[in-house]
Each structure stands twice: as structure tokens, then as C-alpha cells.
Amino acid sequence: MAHFDEKAKPFSHKWLNERMAVDTVKKVLSTEYWIPKDINFLWAMGMILAATFGILIISGIFLLMYYQPDVKTAFDSVNYTIMSEVGYGWLWRHIHGVAASVVFLVIYIHMFTGIYYGSYKRGREMIWLSGMLLFVLFSAEAFSGYMLPWGQMSYWAGMVITNLFEGFSPTIAGGVANFPGFVEWLRGDYVPGQAFLTRFFMLHVFLLPLAIIAVIVLHFATLRLPHVNNQKGKEIDFEEAAKQYKHGNKKESKVIPFNPVFLSKDVFVMGVYFILFFYLVFFHFEFAMDPVNFDPADGLKTPAHIYPEWYFLWSYEILRPFNKDLGLIAFGFAQVAFFLLPFLDKSPVVAPANKRGLFKVWFWVMIVDMIVLTVMGKLPPEGIWTIIGLVAALVFITLFAVLPFITKKEKKA
Amino acid sequence: MSNRRDFMGMALGSFAALGALGALYAAKRTWDPLPSVKSAGFTTIDLSPAKENELVTEKWRGKPIFILKQPADAPKSDREIHVAGGRYLVVVGLCTHLGCIPAYLADKKQFKCACHGGEFNSVGVNTFGPPPRPLDIPPFKISGTSLILGETGPEYEKMLAAGLTLKV
Numbered sequence: 232m233a234h235f236d237e238k239a240k241p242f243s244h245k246w247l248n249e250r251m252a253v254d255t256v257k258k259v260l261s262t263e264y265w266i267p268k269d270i271n272f273l274w275a276m277g278m279i280l281a282a283t284f285g286i287l288i289i290s291g292i293f294l295l296m297y298y299q300p301d302v303k304t305a306f307d308s309v310n311y312t313i314m315s316e317v318g319y320g321w322l323w324r325h326i327h328g329v330a331a332s333v334v335f336l337v338i339y340i341h342m343f344t345g346i347y348y349g350s351y352k353r354g355r356e357m358i359w360l361s362g363m364l365l366f367v368l369f370s371a372e373a374f375s376g377y378m379l380p381w382g383q384m385s386y387w388a389g390m391v392i393t394n395l396f397e398g399f400s401p402t403i404a405g406g407v408a409n410f411p412g413f414v415e416w417l418r419g420d421y422v423p424g425q426a427f428l429t430r431f432f433m434l435h436v437f438l439l440p441l442a443i444i445a446v447i448v449l450h451f452a453t454l455r456l457p458h459v460n461n462q463k464g465k466e467i468d469f470e471e472a473a474k475q476y477k478h479g480n481k482k483e484s485k486v487i488p489f490n491p492v493f494l495s496k497d498v499f500v501m502g503v504y505f506i507l508f509f510y511l512v513f514f515h516f517e518f519a520m521d522p523v524n525f526d527p528a529d530g531l532k533t534p535a536h537i538y539p540e541w542y543f544l545w546s547y548e549i550l551r552p553f554n555k556d557l558g559l560i561a562f563g564f565a566q567v568a569f570f571l572l573p574f575l576d577k578s579p580v581v582a583p584a585n586k587r588g589l590f591k592v593w594f595w596v597m598i599v600d601m602i603v604l605t606v607m608g609k610l611p612p613e614g615i616w617t618i619i620g621l622v623a624a625l626v627f628i629t630l631f632a633v634l635p636f637i638t639k640k641e642k643k644a
Numbered sequence: 645m646s647n648r649r650d651f652m653g654m655a656l657g658s659f660a661a662l663g664a665l666g667a668l669y670a671a672k673r674t675w676d677p678l679p680s681v682k683s684a685g686f687t688t689i690d691l692s693p694a695k696e697n698e699l700v701t702e703k704w705r706g707k708p709i710f711i712l713k714q715p716a717d718a719p720k721s722d723r724e725i726h727v728a729g730g731r732y733l734v735v736v737g738l739c740t741h742l743g744c745i746p747a748y749l750a751d752k753k754q755f756k757c758a759c760h761g762g763e764f765n766s767v768g769v770n771t772f773g774p775p776p777r778p779l780d781i782p783p784f785k786i787s788g789t790s791l792i793l794g795e796t797g798p799e800y801e802k803m804l805a806a807g808l809t810l811k812v
Contacts, residue, residue, distance in 0.1 A: 402776075415677055417675070419681070426678065533744040536759075553774065555776040612761045
């Protein structure tokens with residue numbers, strides 16, 4: 232049996248240490264969790280995401296106290312009760328709406344940083360995969376939350392997105408991949424109604440946040456052994472560098488401890504971020520509040536132009552230019568393409584994209600294509616926009632198809 | 645010894661799997677549409693007030709139902725329903741692509757969906773864009789000058805057998 236000092240004062244450091252090994256835990260998770268020095272502000276995006284998720288939870292708790300998940304009262308509970316009756320209710324709603332939108336901007340920056348610096352391969356595959364899983368969960372969380380105010384966009388987005396689960400046309404392969412009953416099962420009704428609203432409410436406030444928290448823990452865990460990447464993609468001997476640091480050679484050592492050294496930099500970047508964030512909350516919240524969703528849901532009237540929030544536009548635009556079945560395949564491809572990245576990139580080189588020959592071209596074409604898809608997704612499907620959208624969608628698919636070939640040829644620099 | 649352990653392991657595993665299956669089935673049934681939702685799925689619509697080439701929208705199972713009386717000079721189609729001498733198009737007013745409501749353009753005798761640009765002609769057949777099939781005809785039974793939506797009559801059975809519509 233372990234040794235317990237009878238004289239140790241309850242809850243003193245020694246007392247806790249004997250029972251919970253607090254010193255070891257603190258070392259492993261913070262003061263001796265080594266971070267390379269050769270990084271930039273883009274390495275702070277993870278903590279910014281964690282902080283934004285925290286803000287979403289806190290603002291969500293306050294919204295939850297007045298929101299009513301009932302098709303008759305949901306719209307008014309948000310747009311009347313919370314917005315004009317509840318003291319500072321508008322603040323929680325605007326924080327929640329802005330954070331839900333901005334969190335995707337930061338997720339994309341976080342993702343593209345990882346792609347640019349090659350942080351998804353050579354021991355970091357699980358970081359990438361758990362991160363992509365978080366992206367999917369955040370997407371589901373955003374979609375389910377969008378249903379709750381029960382406005383026109385809520386209803387029709389719910390209709391269109393659940394219809395995707397009908398699968399392929401009944402004429403394809405004798406209808407084996409056609410599941411019309413599945414859509415009704417998902418909704419609990421023939422159209423989005425009360426059963427639909429209450430189950431998405433449950434998903435949004437309980438099951439999905441729970442899953443997100445669990446996968447965030449997994450994401451952190453996958454990071455602990457391979458450590459974060461650095462600006463040059465160099466392999467660092469962390470034990471050696473840590474020894475140097477602990478012996479006082481802090482200047483020569485290639486690493487710093489996560490806490491307090493790296494965290495202080497994180498907190499600075501977070502400070503800059505929150506200035507921008509609260510500027511948006513107080514002065515420009517309207518970008519996160521679609522005007523069409525301020526009309527109550529009406530199952531007999533489709534809005535003239537249905538489009539998703541900006542962060543889903545690129546994958547929506549990949550679905551749109553094709554017929555139903557091809558569109559579904561393209562859309563499904565867009566959802567899994569990024570998951571496959573560690574396995575499509577056949578090059579062993581971990582380095583910034585700009586040092587990787589053809590991959591540099593690949594990376595920047597991919598970024599431009601995603602932006603084109605996003606812009607086209609917002610424009611009505613007419614004339615030249617349809618053609619540009621189709622080309623951009625085909626470019627996206629081609630990019631992932633050629634990635635193994637262009638990376639295979641890459642020489643180790 | 646190992647045999648006894650294997651047995652215990654398998655017995656525990658089987659009971660746990662059985663319980664998990666039961667729980668999954670209960671969870672599936674909980675997500676099913678309620679009986680009250682299913683039984684509210686019948687609607688009677690009187691067709692006699694409809695005017696030629698003028699779209700009437702009714703509601704059945706929460707979905708819009710389009711009723712369009714065909715003009716006397718319009719070409720015949722086997723997707724029409726004949727009631728008391730009139731020819732009617734009766735379809736679910738949801739685009740067969742992803743379920744938006746198309747608008748009827750009376751001058752062009754055409755349905756157009758604003759979401760993804762799909763088009764249908766005056767008997768609901770898809771003529772342009774992503775919709776994979778014509779607008780669906782709801783199950784109906786003719787009763788005098790009315791239709792009972794949700795029940796199936798011989799006219800509907802015939803259309804279904806001829807592949808003119810999917811079951812909705």
C-alpha cells in the first residue's frame with residue numbers, strides 16, 4: 232500500500248499529492264508539456280477554439296432558461312421573450328449567434344494551418360482524424376441549433392437537409408440505396424414538426440455537446456505524444472530539449488513548457504481575438520442573423536432563395552450543380568475528402584507547403600477553390616454562376632484525386 | 645479453468661449483447677412517427693371550385709398539395725385525374741430534388757423551383773434541372789367531386805402500377 236502521512240493536513244499539497252499525484256498530473260499536462268519555440272500565432276487557434284466553445288456553453292445556458300422547444304412558442308420565445316423581455320437576453324443571443332459563426336472561421340484557419348504545415352502525418356494522423364471528427368460534430372451542432380428559432384430558414388433547411396438522407400433515386404440499382412421511410416423516421420413526422428423540433432433540441436443542448444467535449448479530450452490526448460508541429464516541420468528530440476530547458480539553458484533549448492510560457496502567448500492572441508469577437512457581438516451581430524429566419528416557419532411557403540450559413544456554402548455548392556444522384560455522391564465526397572488527407576498525401580516530407588514543390592500549388596488552388604465555392608454557393612443558381620460553380624466543384628474533386636500522384640513524386644528536401 | 649472463464653465471458657457477452665439489441669430497438673421505436681401523427685394523415689378535398697390553369701394549394705400531412713385544373717385545349721396526359729368531366733393534376737407540391745415548393749407560372753404553364761432551378765410542366769413532369777422524377781401524386785380515392793387523400797382508390801392503384809408516380 233502506498234504511504235500516507237498521518238500528519239499531513241487535509242487538502243494540503245502533500246495530502247492531495249499522496250492521494251491524487253497532483254504534481255505528476257501537473258507536470259504531464261502543463262509544466263512539462265513541451266511546445267517548440269519555432270511557432271507563430273496560428274498555433275494559438277486551438278486554445279481560441281476551446282475558449283469560444285466555452286463561451287457558446289455559457290451563453291447557451293442562459294438562452295436555455297427561456298427557450299421553449301414547441302412549434303407554437305419557439306419563435307416567440309426567442310424573438311420576443313429572449314430578445315425584448317429577458318434582461319440582457321439579447322446579449323446571450325448575439326454572443327451565441329456570433330460565436331457559432333466565428334467558431335467555424337477559426338476551425339477553418341486551424342484546419343488550413345494544419346494542412347499548410349503538414350501537421351496531419353508522420354505520427355500526427357490521429358490528431359487530424361479526431362479534429363475532423365470535431366468538425367463534423369460542430370457542423371451537426373450548428374445545424375441542430377439553427378432549427379431552434381423555428382423560422383423560415385430553420386424549417387426549410389431542416390426539410391432540405393433531412394431529405395438528403397432519402398439516398399439515391401429509386402431507379403438506381405432497383406432502389407437499394409433509396410430510403411424514403413428513413414427521412415420520416417428521422418423527422419418523426421411527414422414534414423419537420425413538433426417531434427423534429429424536440430429531438431433536434433435534445434441533440435443540440437445535450438447529446439452533441441457531450442460528444443464534442445468527449446472528442447475534445449480525445450483530440451488533446453492524441454496531441455500529447457507526437458507534440459505539436461513547428462514552422463519548419465523539424466523533428467525535435469523533446470527529451471533532450473526538455474533536459475536543456477530544465478538545466479537552465481532556456482535560450483539554447485528548442486522548447487518551452489506549455490504552462491506558463493506558451494499559455495501566456497495563447498492568452499495574448501486570445502485577447503486580440505476577443506476584441507474582434509466582442510466588436511462583432513456589439514456592433515455587427517447582424518451578419519450571423521439571417522433576416523429570412525425572422526419570419527416564422529411556414530410549411531406552405533418556401534423562401535425565394537434557400538442557402539445555408541456561410542460555413543456550409545462550399546459543400547452545398549459541390550452538391551448543387553449536379554443532378555440529384557451525382558450531387559449526393561459529390562456531396563458525400565466533400566464530407567469525407569479532408570478525413571482522407573493523411574492517407575492521400577504519399578510524401579513523407581513534413582514541411583510548410585511553400586517548400587514542397589507541387590504541393591504548394593495544390594494548397595493554394597485548394598484555398599482559392601474553397602473561396603470560389605463559398606461565394607458561388609451564396610449566389611442564385613443562374614447563368615454564368617452555375618457554370619463557375621460546376622467548374623469549382625469539379626476542381627475540388629480533381630484536387631483530392633490527384634493528391635496521391637503529385638505527392639508521390641515529391642523528393643525529400 | 646480457461647474453459648470455465650470462456651463460458652463466463654461468453655455468457656456475459658451474450659446477455660449484454662441481448663440487452664443492447666433490446667435497447668437499440670426501443671430507441672428506434674421511440675424515434676418513429678407517433679400513431680397520432682400517422683392517423684392524422686387523411687384529408688378530403690373538393691375539386692369542383694377549381695378554375696382552369698389556376699393553382700390551388702391544399703395541405704395534406706403537413707405537405708402542400710397542388711391542384712391544377714387543366715384547360716380544355718391542353719394535351720391529354722395519363723397523370724391527370726378525371727373527376728366529374730374535369731381533368732385535374734393533383735400532386736405533392738414539393739420538388740422531387742430536395743423538397744422546396746415550386747412556384748406555378750401560369751403564363752408559361754410551368755412549375756419552377758427557386759432552390760436549385762428545377763422545372764416541371766403543367767402535368768408535373770420534370771423538364772429541366774436536378775429533379776430526378778416528376779412531382780409525386782399522393783394516394784387518393786375519388787368520392788363524388790372530391791378526393792380523399794391518404795386512401796387508395798382503383799385510379800391511384802392503376803397510376804402506381806403504371807409507374808407514373810412513387811408511393812408517398
